[in-house]
Amino acid sequence: MGLAALAAVGMSSKSAAAEGVADGEDVPAWVDAEIAETKGRFDKWRKGRNCAVFVAITDLHSGIDDVAKYRHTAKHILYANRAAEMLGADAVINLGDWGLEYPVKKHHDGQKLLDTVFEFHSRAKVPTLFATGNHDHYYRVFSNEYLGLRYPRFCRGAVFGASGDYGYLDLPEKKCRVFFLNSSSEFPRHYGFDGAQLDFFRKNLSETPKGWAAFVCTHYCVDILGSWLPIQPHFAGKSGDRFRRIMEEYVAGGGVLAANLTGDSHFDRTFSKDGVNIFISQGYGTIEEKHRPKDIVLEKFNPNTQMLAELVAIDADAREIKLLRIGAGGQSRDRGAKF
Numbered sequence: 001m002g003l004a005a006l007a008a009v010g011m012s013s014k015s016a017a018a019e020g021v022a023d024g025e026d027v028p029a030w031v032d033a034e035i036a037e038t039k040g041r042f043d044k045w046r047k048g049r050n051c052a053v054f055v056a057i058t059d060l061h062s063g064i065d066d067v068a069k070y071r072h073t074a075k076h077i078l079y080a081n082r083a084a085e086m087l088g089a090d091a092v093i094n095l096g097d098w099g100l101e102y103p104v105k106k107h108h109d110g111q112k113l114l115d116t117v118f119e120f121h122s123r124a125k126v127p128t129l130f131a132t133g134n135h136d137h138y139y140r141v142f143s144n145e146y147l148g149l150r151y152p153r154f155c156r157g158a159v160f161g162a163s164g165d166y167g168y169l170d171l172p173e174k175k176c177r178v179f180f181l182n183s184s185s186e187f188p189r190h191y192g193f194d195g196a197q198l199d200f201f202r203k204n205l206s207e208t209p210k211g212w213a214a215f216v217c218t219h220y221c222v223d224i225l226g227s228w229l230p231i232q233p234h235f236a237g238k239s240g241d242r243f244r245r246i247m248e249e250y251v252a253g254g255g256v257l258a259a260n261l262t263g264d265s266h267f268d269r270t271f272s273k274d275g276v277n278i279f280i281s282q283g284y285g286t287i288e289e290k291h292r293p294k295d296i297v298l299e300k301f302n303p304n305t306q307m308l309a310e311l312v313a314i315d316a317d318a319r320e321i322k323l324l325r326i327g328a329g330g331q332s333r334d335r336g337a338k339f
């Protein structure tokens with residue numbers, strides 16, 4: 001979401017340098033400690049369950065080099081990879097807004113930042129799924145098709161839509177079909193789904209094998225509860241309404257849908273609407289006080305010393321989804337739902 005909020009973060013370059021992460025496989029000890037802490041809670045909850053496991057990060061709004069020194073959050077992709085490895089996850093999910101047009105756009109066209117993000121993701125030992133955000137096209141320098149050319153190598157087993165920027169991955173042994181969609185695919189709008197993508201989504205959601213759980217990842221939360229102040233209806237227009245209806249009708253018709261997981265809002269929110277569980281993850285984005293809904297509680301954290309990722313576990317047999325926080329907030333941010 002908003003750029004002004006990001007510019008206002010103002011972390012010093014000194015603290016960024018103090019992070020001490022070399023451009024290699026180096027992961028600081030505090031990262032392993034945070035992951036191990038979450039793993040302890042996960043093992044207790046999991047016991048003998050067979051579940052799909054994902055590590056999701058969102059809204060990195062990452063600077064690189066001398067640009068936006070105060071936001072070296074791109075390195076947290078390496079931390080998410082490490083979490084996936086330690087937790088035995090099936091995939092890493094990047095829920096979008098890894099990009100940061102300002103001030104990167106003033107220095108170059110964003111290509112180097114995009115290449116850096118992909119390079120970090122390429123080091124994961126499991127597939128990576130991308131749910132494109134509203135800051136990932138660099139003011140439309142990158143088309144959906146261009147992003148879509150680059151995603152498939154990160155997940156050879158996925159089924160991609162024609163433009164490659166959305167698709168789904170099946171995990172037969174875990175009885176889970178996970179969708180990764182592009183909620184910013186309708187140029188020139190920042191939010192919305194193109195028709196071909198919604199047709200793909202409707203068809204493949206309805207064909208989710210019996211006894212499996214579907215799981216839908218988007219950057220944007222198509223609900224008023226994701227809104228900043230002043231509160232307003234979602235920005236995704238008619239295509240957003242269609243997207244919601246597809247999920248609602250699927251559930252109403254007896255389909256099994258674990259949840260829609262999103263970022264974008266830069267705060268945590270958990271709710272259920274028309275039979276669909278919705279989890280918003282705060283991620284690494286920031287939000288100025290004047291934009292914060294009164295009832296949300298932000299997790300204050302310092303990305304130089306803490307991570308903020310979600311471990312998502314989906315038990316299709318028990319029809320239960322669990323989100324466990326890796327990093328900021330820890331157990332106090334754990335949540336879940338039946339579906």
Ligand SMILES: [Fe+2]
Pocket residue numbers: 001002059061097264265266285
């Ligand atoms: Fe964002």
